[in-house]
Amino acid sequence: MAPTLSSIKDRTVAVLGGGVLGRRIACTWAAGGWNVMIRDPSSEQRNAALHYIENNVSSYASSMGTKPGKAQAIEDLAEAVKDAWTVIEAVPEKLSLKIDTFAELEKLAPKDAILVSNSSSYKSSEMLEKVGKDTRRRILNTHYMMPPDNRIVELMTDGETDEDIFPFYVERLKEVGLHPIVAQKESTGFVFNRVWASIKRECLMILGEGVSTPEQLDAVWMEMFGGKAGPCAMMDSVGLDTVEFIEEHYVKERGLPTENTVDFLKKNYISQGKLGAKSGKGGLYPPGHTTKTTGEDKSHHENLHAPTLYMLDIGLNTLPDPIHSGRVVVGAPDGREIRTLVSGQILPDGLDISLMSGRIYWTNMGIPTANDGMVQSCKLDGSDVKTIIPAGAVHTPKQLIVDQENEKLYFCDREGLRVMRCNLDGSQHETIVKTGDWKNEKDAADQLNWCVGISVNKKEGKFYWTQKGLSKGGKGRIFRANIKMPQGEDEATRTDIEIVLSGLPEPIDLEVDEDTQTLFWTDRGDPPMGNSLNSLKLSTSKGLKAGEENPKYDILARQLHEAIGLKLDQVNKHIYLTDLGGAVYRCGMDGKDKKKVYDEECTFSGIGLAHI
Incomplete structure (x- = not known):
């Protein structure tokens, strides 16, 4: 017997799994x-799911005029699940796991x-062996297909489902802006999925036999049927491992070649x-x-695996108080409106993200002559701001990076003439490096001692940093x-310090691609080298x-216009850059195809990203 509206009032919806689709179901x-x-x-995954909902729930709700839960x-x-009126299983596609879950x-x-x-590949009747009648x-x-852009939801019986549940559940789905379709009987695959499976299968056979290429096949598809993506691009977005897994299920049931x-x-x-877009190695198309x-x-x-972007606005374009107007902001590669997470910062400079801790970390330079810089942190939604390294313990902290594996922060201290690290x-x-004594007038006056950018290369067992020298001085x-x-x-006194490059215009931020063992850095010196x-x-x-x-x-x-921040997107093989002119750029790992993501009336410094 189906529940009633009164019996589900003030109860929750539970979603098991916070991955790409699970978090979208939850957000809906x-x-x-x-x-x-x-x-x-x-x-x-929990932190990423909550931050995805924080960033997107308003846009999901805007078309319905509802107040989000x-x-x-x-x-x-x-x-x-203790108070749930419905529980939606979105765990990995392993039958044994689904059986145990139910x-x-x-x-x-x-x-x-x-x-x-x-599940898109298993019938729910296959998951019932450990549950009662x-x-x-x-x-x-x-x-669910892929809300919010595709709002179709296909419903199917397990062969024993109470028929009264379907009209009740269909109405609840419609109320949250979805478009439900009820299959008339159970089958492997759903209504659309079976059609789509046939299309994928034939496309793969065309490619496997060498008849055509992904580019040609998709071009023909879009010419004939419209849309902005063809079957090959869509398979890459879903993941070729997922495509293979689903096809295996049809192969076993129908004896297909x-x-x-x-x-x-x-x-x-x-x-x-x-595996496609999610792997960082490409698939049918390049990364x-x-x-x-x-x-x-x-x-x-096309943006399922695009990162969320976090930037620092130093605040120098803000009057009447540019020193105390720094912000931590969040945006995305699609150029959506930037949101402010934290304001009132004193010249923020370096930033990075830890999804493991669910927090953003950044430096505040403070007043460069005052020895009042600090390192701070907040949750991904901008709440719970904490001081990690207090004023006076670091002089003028600059760029910052999280060693995700060892849960360490590395950061440079410019006027403090140091490189530092700490726990999160x-x-x-x-x-860990001291280039001089900032209390010594002679040492402090020598800008060749200023440490700015920082990165870690765990595979090599080394960390890298920049000493920028005089502005545009050619001694970085x-x-x-x-x-x-x-x-x-x-x-x-350490004797293991090596100079990697010298005589650079003015090197700032840097990062190591550990897969290719390539060092990348920004330089804000004069053209043509800077x-x-x-x-x-x-x-x-x-x-x-x-x-x-x-x-x-x-x-x-x-x-670039006074280049500062740099961050590698290893999933999509992109590089994101910021400059003091208020721009955020994206380019390939070879520097080609440079595109402007943002062009704002602000002064961007540090940048970080997370795939949520």
Whole structure:
């Protein structure tokens, strides 16, 4: 028997899984006014899911005119489902996991809760072996496409589902802006999915037989049927491993051939880690093909794996108080309106994100002559601002980077003439390089000692930093040293410091691509060498000795306006750059195809990103 409106009032919607689709399902119900509980065992996924909803729930709700509900994300399954009127399973596509999930839900969820699977490849009847007869009557499939752009939801019985549930659930789906379709009987795949599976299969056979290319095939498709993305681009966006997994299910049930479908994908793509847009190695198309910037044609498939961008606005364009007008802001590669997360900062400069801790970290330079800089942190929504390193413990902190694996912050101290690191909570704060004594007038006056940019290369066991020298002075240098301090030495006496490059116009921020062992950096010096993005293959860098010339490095992009921040997007193989002229750029890892994402009346410094 279906529940009633009165029986579900003030109860929650539970979503099991905070991944790409799970968080969109949760956001849809929250936008419709329901309080949503997201359960995911990964703290990183929980943080990302909540931040996705924070950033998008208003736009989801705008078309419905509703007041959004609240979303929470927790690890404990029992707590997540205890008050739910419906539980939506969006866990990984492993049948054994889904069987066990429904067995747990039978014990933990309310006895009248509607339990649904979002599986696109398994029938819900395959998930019932550990649940009783009464529970089977309230289990069904509700397969969501990709809200908010595609709002179709297909409903299907498990073969024993109470028929009264369907009209009740259809109305609830309509109320949150979705377009439900009810299958008349159970089958492998849904109504549209079966048609789409046939299209994918034939497209793969065309490619596997060498008849055509992804570009040609998609071009023909869009010419014939319209749209902004063809089947190959859409398969890349979903993930070729997912495409292969779903096709395997049809193969087993129908005895289909595999040579130019499953086998073709495994041999040419999946075995090489080329899973599509999410892998950073590309798929049927090169990496980054499905990520678009402002003004480019894009479909709802194309920004699924685009990052959220976090920038620092120093505030120098803000009158009457430019010193105290710095902001932490958030945006996206599609150029959506920038939102302010934290304001009132004193010349913020370097920024990075940890999804593991669910926090943003940034430096405030403070007044350069006052020794009042600090390192701060907040949650991804801008709340819970904390001081990690207090004023006086660092002089003028500049660029900052999170060592995600070891949960460490590295940052440079410009007028403090130091490179520092600490734990994410600020404990174990230590100086790892000291270029002089900032209290010594002579040392403090020598700008060649100023440390600015910072990066970590864990594979090499080293960290890199810039000492920019005089403004536009042509005496900038990039250094490196071992992450582990040499035994018996300290920050002032360590002997493992090497000069990587010297005589640079004015190097600022830098980052290492550990996959290719390539060093990237911005330079705000004068053209033609400065105001540029640059790179160096570390295999060509053995460390400079006195009188030696720099190894050959590449200038990848020019015409930046006082270049500052740099961040690598390893998923899409893009580089994001900021400058003091108020621009955020995106380009390829080779510097080509440079596009302006933002052009604002502000002064951008540090930039970070997260895939949420």
